[in-house]
Amino acid sequence: xxxxxxxxxxxxxxxxxxxxxxxxxxxxxxSTQRGLTLVEVLVAMLVLGTAVASLLALLNIxxxxxxxLEDNVLGRIVAENAMVTVVTQEATGxxxxxxxxxxxxxxxxxxxxxxxxxxxxxVEIIRVSVIRADTEREVASLQTLRRQxx
Numbered sequence: 001x002x003x004x005x006x007x008x009x010x011x012x013x014x015x016x017x018x019x020x021x022x023x024x025x026x027x028x029x030x031s032t033q034r035g036l037t038l039v040e041v042l043v044a045m046l047v048l049g050t051a052v053a054s055l056l057a058l059l060n061i062x063x064x065x066x067x068x069l070e071d072n073v074l075g076r077i078v079a080e081n082a083m084v085t086v087v088t089q090e091a092t093g094x095x096x097x098x099x100x101x102x103x104x105x106x107x108x109x110x111x112x113x114x115x116x117x118x119x120x121x122x123v124e125i126i127r128v129s130v131i132r133a134d135t136e137r138e139v140a141s142l143q144t145l146r147r148q149x150x
Contacts, residue, residue, distance in 0.1 A: 074104050075130040075139030082111040082128045083142050090146070101133065108133035117148075124148045 036044075081102070089095065099112035111130045118125050123145050130140045 070105075071107070071132055071137075071139045074107060075109060075132070076142070078102050078104055078109045078111055079128045079130045079140045079142040082113070082130070083126070083144060086113055086126060086128065087144070087146065109139070118145060120145075122148050 082100070099110055102109045102111065109130050110133050111128055114127045114129070116125045116127070117123075124147075125143055126146050127141060127143045129138055131138050
């Protein structure tokens with residue numbers, strides 16, 4: 001006696017329908033299919049290439065943003081140091097309005113001092129601007145109020 005099959009088949013006296021289903025299962029069975037078609041390979045390469053290109057673009061943007069943030073942080077440190085220099089030199093009777101070049105973390109920065117009168121009598125605004133020497137881009141600025149010196 002033949003075991004019962006779970007597939008639906010029609011019985012005919014010469015078993016033609018059963019042979020049809022057996023042949024069809026044999027042709028589409030995973031063990032008889034070998035490899036991928038060219039179209040499948042090309043689609044997979046296209047998807048993979050798009051994913052890699054997107055990741056590289058994101059990495060480039062992230063690197064640029066990180067460098068800009070580093071410049072801003074280092075510029076802020078230079079601005080704070082320059083402000084301390086300007087304020088302490090004024091306390092000793094010297095006045096520095098010229099900028100100086102400073103190297104910090106292997107990067108060249110130039111800082112400048114500008115003074116403007118404030119709306120309040122006898123008070124001036126001291127502003128220190130820091131630019132990156134190679135890009136000429138302002139990376140930081142710092143302001144303080146100070147009693148005007150005569």
